[in-house]
Amino acid sequence: MVPEILNPLHYNITSLVPDAMPVATVPVLVLMCFLFLIWNHEETSSIPGPGYCMGFGPLISHARFLWMGVGKACNYYNKTYGEFVRVWISGEETFIISK
Numbered sequence: 001m002v003p004e005i006l007n008p009l010h011y012n013i014t015s016l017v018p019d020a021m022p023v024a025t026v027p028v029l030v031l032m033c034f035l036f037l038i039w040n041h042e043e044t045s046s047i048p049g050p051g052y053c054m055g056f057g058p059l060i061s062h063a064r065f066l067w068m069g070v071g072k073a074c075n076y077y078n079k080t081y082g083e084f085v086r087v088w089i090s091g092e093e094t095f096i097i098s099k
Helices: 002-006 017-038 053-068 070-081
Strands: 084-087 092-097
Touching: 002 017, 053 084, 070 084, 070 092
Parallel strands: none
Antiparallel strands: 084 092
């Protein structure tokens, strides 16, 4: 009798997994959605410029400066957003002021 109780093959663990899976999955999914919403929350800035958009804004802004050069990229952002613009260069927030 004792070897039968200690035998791991005696218990069918696969029958327990489908019952416990939805109970464990729902709180994890709710937590992940909540963390995703917090991570994507951005403060609205009064300074115009490209949006942050989960980090893609700084990446695109930096790539534009590398591709077009500083002068042409500054002219592009000034035409698009005005004379005072917030952009990202090398991951740091940079302000372009021109008239």
